[in-house]
Amino acid sequence: MTLTVQVFATLKERAGAPTLSLELAGPITVRELRARLGEQHPELAELFARALVAVNREFAFDHEAVQPTDEVALFPPVSGG
Amino acid sequence: MTLTVQVFATLKERAGAPTLSLELAGPITVRELRARLGEQHPELAELFARALVAVNREFAFDHEAVQPTDEVALFPPVSGG
Amino acid sequence: MDTITILRLTRDPIDLNALQRAVTTPRDGAVVIFTGTVRGQTGAHQTSWLAYEAYEAMALEKLRQVAEELRARFPLVHGLALVQRIGEMEVGEPTVAVVVAAAHRGDGAFEAARYGIDRLKQIVPVWKREVRPDGSTWVEGDYFPTPHDKAR
């Protein structure tokens, strides 16, 4: 299955696209998600390592699971207001 | 000389007029001002005793002087905002 | 250092958008506004509308004193407006506005706005008459100035 990952701000600018795709056979952890995206886009690996991760519109942390059907996003610390 | 005393809010309502007049031969104190106004308007004496006094647009206290030419006002504690 | 100070007694409705624009200097990223409004219900007590009266000449001088005290305490405030409306106002309408602009919200903007309204309600000679379904009464405050409340 293909997981679609939304990216925002610096990540979107550096990726050159608002989404990235990742082929998944089943659930992975947030930590694995960062690593897999980094393997696929080595020039962005450092950004992915520091990025915030949201799964289904909620912050998600290293050991939490990501399903291929989840709504997933990576972005830098927020700077709104 | 005639001193004109402006009154506001409850004092104006109770006095039935926006100003009161007081004949003065020379300077008096704020304390004397309250007393003289009270003698002239006994029904308001208690209000005058509690009222704030302003002389030339600044709060004035018991032992301060009032000249017949001063701008003088009596009013209750403020309730704006 | 460019600062902006607006002191106003007015019979016109208070326009918060215009005040925000007026006090925000190019150095400012944070604006805090306090506005008092006519409260219609206080528990079971009902207010129909309020009428405000001022000793105008002194009120303007005391607004200036509030501004000076505020600036002495909150030196990072750039823009300041102190606006007291007088006349008749309906439930929900702004009766007063304290507007403070600073570079950052941590520069005392919240504290300055609170100081401004607290002090205005102590020393600026304005009174409200409350009109209820059953009559009207002048409201008296509870702050008695001392010689410390004179302008420096």
Place this chain on the structure above:
Amino acid sequence: MDTITILRLTRDPIDLNALQRAVTTPRDGAVVIFTGTVRGQTGAHQTSWLAYEAYEAMALEKLRQVAEELRARFPLVHGLALVQRIGEMEVGEPTVAVVVAAAHRGDGAFEAARYGIDRLKQIVPVWKREVRPDGSTWVEGDYFPTPHDKAR
């Protein structure tokens, strides 16, 4: 108990007068507004304008979380608006507004407004791009959420 909550991401200019009217219930006599504005000068640094982008679906959910946290901490707040503007904004324009209405200014209105903007700037996924005379850069925040920042 009637309370009012407005949560909004919008491309339209922020209208402080309309927000004040919208959140003020008949029980309220005090409204505190925080509004962030585009700062044009930060020391010698010049900003021409800002462009804000949001992860809109999550931003609305996180605005709701900020509102719920705020209400749990400030139970005397009746009216609340959390409005984040997105798109391009010029120097001096409001980019965000936190509007809090309560019966009295001592009912936590100032503290609630401060809490609202502090929390919004931590957890609501919105980013600004700063455009300067010499180019543009995405601004990154400095707050890293922890599991405590999840909605309850």
